Amino acid sequence: MKISAVLFLIAFSTVLAGSVTHKTLVFPSESTTSYIEMVPQKPLNLSAFTLCMQVATELTGWREVILFAYRTKAHDELNVWREKDGRLSFYLAAEGVSFRVPELTAMQTHLCVTWDSISGASALFIDGRRSLIKIFKKGHTVLPGGKVLLGQDPDSYLGSFDAGQSFVGELSDVNMWDFVLPDSMVEDIACGESVIRGNIFDWETAALKLHGEVKLLRHKV
Numbered sequence: 727m728k729i730s731a732v733l734f735l736i737a738f739s740t741v742l743a744g745s746v747t748h749k750t751l752v753f754p755s756e757s758t759t760s761y762i763e764m765v766p767q768k769p770l771n772l773s774a775f776t777l778c779m780q781v782a783t784e785l786t787g788w789r790e791v792i793l794f795a796y797r798t799k800a801h802d803e804l805n806v807w808r809e810k811d812g813r814l815s816f817y818l819a820a821e822g823v824s825f826r827v828p829e830l831t832a833m834q835t836h837l838c839v840t841w842d843s844i845s846g847a848s849a850l851f852i853d854g855r856r857s858l859i860k861i862f863k864k865g866h867t868v869l870p871g872g873k874v875l876l877g878q879d880p881d882s883y884l885g886s887f888d889a890g891q892s893f894v895g896e897l898s899d900v901n902m903w904d905f906v907l908p909d910s911m912v913e914d915i916a917c918g919e920s921v922i923r924g925n926i927f928d929w930e931t932a933a934l935k936l937h938g939e940v941k942l943l944r945h946k947v
């Protein structure tokens with residue numbers, strides 16, 4: 727083999743070895759059985775948060791889609807939804823705030839929601855761009871002691887799933903912080919310029935319990 731060919735092979739394998747793998751979850755079909763439980767690094771005892779995820783779904787039409795569910799034995803504490811009319815919303819203890827945004831599609835969308843109890847300031851970010859701020863649940867606290875599910879909305883602890891609300895598509899990069907990240911950091915995360923690890927959920931290390939047909943894939947990026 728020529729030296730140049732050898733060098734090329736070495737360079738090529740170095741590129742492959744050095745390439746980053748990305749962990750992602752594929753929810754293949756509507757079901758009442760496919761979901762993930764995510765184990766947090768510390769209790770969701772929150773007076774503020776930033777919750778981010780990378781999401782793609784082809785579900786369209788008059789259908790609710792659960793994007794994130796955290797409930798305790800007694801209550802839904804924090805749920806993120808795509809509503810029937812395409813708006814994105816989040817709910818704290820049964821009350822919701824929604825945002826009129828471009829529809830989720832088959833293409834990846836980086837989505838974050840932020841909330842702060844002191845001011846009630848709530849906002850949503852799509853691919854790093856912030857929505858307007860709405861005032862929501864000022865003075866509220868998200869209570870600890872529950873479980874976080876991706877893919878299903880539990881109407882009881884932890885069951886009573888509805889296939890018509892289940893998530894179908896791809897989810898990844900679910901990261902959560904117990905404070906509100908500055909707009910510029912959300913923008914940097916969304917465009918891949920910085921990796922800021924969540925202190926409640928860190929996607930790189932988060933323990934995931936898979937149920938049903940959900941596939942955990944690692945692909946090179």
Ligand SMILES: *[C@@H]1O[C@H](CO)[C@@H](O)[C@H](O)[C@H]1NC(C)=O
Nearest residue numbers: 769770771772773869870871
């Ligand atoms: C929740 O946070 C409050 C206020 O910071 C604290 O007093 C309480 O002990 C925390 N509870 C748990 C279970 O972490």
Ligand SMILES: [Ca+2]
Nearest residue numbers: 879881888891
């Ligand atoms: Ca439900």
